[in-house]
Amino acid sequence: YTMSRVIRFYRVLRRNPKKSIVLSAILAGGVNYGIDKYEEKQMMRAFCEKAMVYGECSKPLGEPERHITVLLNPAAKDGKGKVQFERYCAPLLHLAGIKVATVRTENEGQARDLMEIMENTNAVVVAGGDGTLGEVLTGLLRRADHSEAARKLPLGILPLGNTNTSTAAIWGFRGNPEPRHLAEATMAIVEDIRRPLDVMEITPLQSVEEGESPSKPVYAASMLEWGAYRDAVDRKDVYWYWSFLKKYMTYVFSSYKDITWDCAAEVEYSVPCSGCSRCRVNIDQENTQRNSAAETPRRWWMAYIPKAKPVVGRKSDEEKIDYSSIINEECGVMHKTTFNNICDVTVSTRNTPQSLDVPSYALSLKTGPANIGTLEFIKEGWSREWDKVKSYASEINIGEIILRPSEKKTEKGTDQELNIDSETFEVRPMKIKARPSAVTIFAPADPPFTAHSG
DSSP, X not given: OHHHHHHHHHHHHHHOHHHHHHHHHHHHHHHHHHHHHHHHHHHHHHHHHHHHHHHHSOXXXXXXXXXXXXXXXXXXXXXXXXXXXXXXXXXXXXXTTOEEEEEEOOSTTHHHHHHHSOOSOSEEEEEEOHHHHHHHHXXXXXXXXXXXXXXXXXXXXXXXXXXXXXXXXXXXXXXXXXXXXXXXXXXXXXXXXXXXXXXXXXXXXXXXXXXOOOOOOEEESSEEEEEHHHHHHHTGGGGGGGGGGHHHHHHHHHTTSSOOOOOOEEEEEEOOOSOOTTTHXXXXXXXXXXXXXXXXXXXXXXXXXXXXXXXXXXXXXHHHOOGGGOOOTTTTOXXXXXXXXXXXXXXXXXXXXXXXXXOTTOEEEEEOOBSOOHHHHHHHHHHHHHHOOXXXXXXXXXXXXEEEESOOXXXXXXXXXXXXXXXXXXXXXXXXXXXXXXXXXXXXXXXXXXXXXX
């Protein structure tokens, strides 16, 4: 009887080949989905058991609970970031016995404003993408007591945004982060694994002719992008009707549009310096003055309160180096050049997948080819989307750079735009410099997923 049913089923499949193919594809997809979900469940079980060990550890008498503040961008990844945080990250933090306060940002700039006044927490966790991380860095490093605040407030970074450039370099994955990446980033917070993070400081230059007031600096972890490729990527949502092909078709349709084909600018830059009597002493004096100005006056009763323990995790070798005895004649010497007919300019820290070999005290200046043709533009754009690797005509390491764009307006009269950590800003004269080891983050020293492609 069983054999006859199998034979009848086989005959039905032969009489309906098209339906059989469709059903087979659906069945195969369902099986793969079930396998992935099972492996994901087993993975999360292992991580939960590991986090529970920390939660069950007995603490010394009088030691306070560990408290962290999570700045969650609920709009990250079109709302999917919030779901991923609650599924892969929050359970591990709670099982580890950490007191978690979650703040959902409601508007742009709120994370920056919160970091300017953040106190009474052991760490801050950034649950979002490049934009949220940039706001947190800007708010933290704009503070008058930024050096002390950066020591007291280490940052956890959970890659929950549409773009996670710096996090991809820190953890070594390509493409979109997987649940394992989110769990590993959370466990770095639980296990208190720390390392310094280099950032760059972008300061808009005041225009005397236009009577502009001095602007505050913006801080970024990964890169500044200016040019035609940046403009093409910014337009891709316009071609939503091309579905998954929109990221490729945007280069085709943008090849004859009014985008930034010429990043014309006057440029001044200096060579990198690892530290000498000219630059390092000035930085130390500036930090001392800022921290002294922001120091809270002490009261008589404060003598009976234990002092806060310093945060461990930064390199202490720099404190032993006597920079006053190091002479570097090239330090701070500015070299002049110009950009003409160049369609792509990028300034990045080493927190990008293609700049991992850049020293912590330097930035990477990359420029595209001059007078690029339509076919070359489309080919390079498609290569960037397919291989996630960008090619440039020139690349040098610099200490700092001053960009003075020749044109701030497009042919239509609108402001030219550039990206700083995937956030849009108007093109203005600016000074960019490296800030090595500016903050402390929860992450291993070496990327654990170097060979993994997500």
